[in-house]
Amino acid sequence: MSDPAFVIENLNKTYRVYKHPLFQLLSFLCPKMIPQSAYAENHALSDVSLNIPRGSKIGIIGKNGSGKSTLLKLISGRVQPTSGKLKVDGRVNALLELGTGFHPEFTGRENVFSALAYMGVVGKAAQDKFSAIVSFSELETFIDQPVRVYSTGMYMRLAFSIATSIEPEILLVDEALSVGDTYFSNKCLDKMKHLSEDSNTTIIYVSHNMSSLSHLCDRIVWLDKGAIKAVGNPIEILNLYDLSVREEEEKRMAALVPQSAKTQTEKEGALSEALPGVNRPGTGLMRVTGVSFEDDRGQKKHHYGRGEAFNILFSYRSVAAGRPLPLKVICGISRSDGLLMTATIFEVAQSQQEGKIKVRFPELLLNAGNYFVTILLYEQLDLEGKNNRFYVIDQFLYDAVIRAFEFKVEGSPPIETTLFNHPSEVVGQGGEAVTLLNPLRTV
């Protein structure tokens, strides 16, 4: 950790957008003569400080225009910072744009050598890499066809395989994996993981894809309007980011559908009594006050075996004394990458001011892995409407505890890629004896 791949201190980058091409020329010839009115300043990055240890995998997330690409360009050394300190130690290879040096009329084979040459690899070194590139891209049957007949996915597969075939000290990846199927993008992520583990490559990965970010990165930087909004462990930051995106989405949708004046004032009156929820969305008329997990013997724990009983207990509190508030609950379990595994949706008829509810899973069908529990309290749920996504932040949401509680399932079946084991029976129709090799209960 004492050996940083790069150090960034108070980095600023301001782009000038000139109002006339003549000013642009003048800015180059004698910058001092440019009047302030000749350009608009675009603060792409302001006061960014980061210290990135060698071999770490950093994810950068943020909305469009938040300065992600500018940060990559600065790190890659192609753009000079306006002010601040930037020290990069290592050979940078950027995947800012895949397919540099590709020509549509060339065959895949010729393009491999051409693209390698642009990365400075020629001759025997290129020959040595060729077969590894082809086998990683899985394009053996197409390698002698011109790339113009390739599909976009195939093209990207070849380009990515080439770009990661050299072992750079610092690898910058900008949304490169968004093309291609899930299978291949997972393969790419694994490849980058291996690069980081085997060659101690430092990886900076810019993406909107939360699942791949959480899969790959060990630290996430959240950029907002050119400044760092938060840095921390992936799950924490990604949840915050996800939340802010959804909040904004809801705000936008709420603006489109004007509320009647009456409900508006009613809400505002009620909101004054809202329960505090630290950084949590919702009206706060009801809050989740505690969540715990236990097995059927009442043992509180976070590790469960497959097929074991699993209970989620949560307590809630409402502002209304004496009058029960309508309460509908979504209790979901999602995987660490955000994929929703299951959701239990129910209504509580006579909610109390303070209460406790148990959601019981008699047999955990989930396979080994880390899972997160999300609990959403609603006043109303639109189950039939268009808005029936897993969670919406609307005026009916009391409280949302999103992916905040983690538990672990252990005891993997032989095939670890399955998500869960659906109960199944196998019967030999000719009277053969059949034994299930991955039964749910491994007792």
Next chain:
Amino acid sequence: MAVLYSRDRTSSEQGRILDSFFRSTRVLFYLVRIEIRQKYAGSLLGMSWLFLYPLVFLTFYAGVYLVVFKVRIPELSNWGYVLTVFCGLVPYLGFSDALQQGVQSLSSNVNLLKNTVFPPLLIPVKTVFVSQVAHSAALTVLLAMTLASGKLHGALWLLPVIFILQTALIQGVVWIVSFLSIVLKDIQYVLNLALFFLLFISPVAFTPGMAPHFLQKMLHFNPLHYTITLYRYCFLGANQFPAFELTVMAVICPVVFGLGYFFFKKNHKLLLEYV
């Protein structure tokens, strides 16, 4: 593993620069080869266009001069005149093509600029080299024509010297104009017009001796005048050894090359600000 500008912490600074230079050169030649193949990839005749194009072009030109216009110059034979024109035309076309391609080398290769591994300095070099390969094919065709017509009386040892000097001149100019055309796009159009104008004030269809007096004076400011005179001597002999022209080229070309190099080195980090 061969990677441009790779950082090897153990080697000395000097060794590293040399190492990187040789690797860059090797990579550059490879890339030039690739780009030429790319240019003709997918065409029926492929790389033979490299020679076919100047051959057909010059034959057509000669046909127009000798058969259609029936141009006669008293002191030169028919073929002699055609070859004299070609010795002007081929260098002019080479010069003009290299500059036209070169001025766009950065703006049409923005993806290479953004790719961190390839040094920006080499992008215009690659384009100039590609153009110079086509130029040398045209020169080969011209040499073959001169040989076939039995007019070769020159000093062929001058050929590589002129070629290298002109390449250096073009490279220096291209480094500057390709950068400037990123800052101000109009440079491209101005350059194209200037090259068109240059065709008329260069001794292409005439020898300096035939030109009116005022034009003869202007020729001294025209870099093509020196190149063309040198090429004519190199292929066709005739006049006395052009020592003055050679000296001027030997001074001007390295100076322009150096100016372009330092201009680009100093400013290349500003490039992406304007893209």
